[in-house]
Amino acid sequence: LGLGHAVLMARPVVGDEPFAVLLADDLMLGEPPVLAQMVDQYRRYQAGILGVEEIPREHSTRYGVVDARPWDDRIYQVSGIVEKPKPEDAPSNLGVVGRYILPARVFHFLEQTRQGAGGEIQLTDAIAHLLNERQVLAYLFSGRRFDCGDKLGYLKATIAFGKLHPEVGADFTRYMDSICEPQASAETLP
Known part of the structure; x- marks a missing residue:
């Protein structure tokens, strides 16, 4: 019934504690890890934190988009949020990208939320x-996001994480470099 319904199902486990939501199709690469960055922001401000990135306005129909004003370094104070708005209706170019830290109070509102965009909660x-x-x-995290719900995004994530892998990263990087050389052609690929 939608992301809101899925989050609501966690209420018995979460209780009255703040909690994180991580969407698996958004793979993050950051140092420190993106969720650790967000936990630091939560501890500092004691407020819900939405992971955001700057998106092209024409992609607004793929995201929740925040109406927000700059407040601190990489931090924006959110005054509104809209799910998948048309580009001309998007309140900003800051799209929420699969990482949230929320207070348990949000469960109260999820219980009362009716189906919205896409017929989902x-x-x-x-x-x-x-x-x-x-x-x-809203927190403009430091790092890179891969949209693994998209085939090209999934392939980009595989390459980025493969090159960083402690066991095979060096060999994989050499392999990628060898097939990306200008003189390589389809006939010479291993």
Whole structure:
């Protein structure tokens, strides 16, 4: 029934504690890890944290997009959030990308949220209601995101993480370099 419904199913386990939501199709590469960066921001501000990145406006229909103003280094104060708006209706170019730290209070709003965009219970709708009670911040994380829900994004992630792998990274990098040389052709590929 949508991401909001899936998050609501975790309520018995989470209880009244803040919690993180990680969407598996968004693979993050950062140092320190993106979720660790977000936990640091949560500890500093004691507010919900939404992982965001700058997106092309024409891609707004793929994301929850925040209405936010700069507040601190890489931090934006969120005043609104819209699920998959048309480019002309997008409040900014900051799209939420699969990482959230939320207070348990969001469960209350998820229980009351009706089906929204795509006929699903949207987490963004519950966050929009949460904004009436509490501060929520957007964090422009340091690192790189791979959209593994997209075939090309999945392949890019495989290459990036393969090159960093402690056991095979060096050999894999040499292999990738060898097949990417200008003189390589389809006939000479191993």
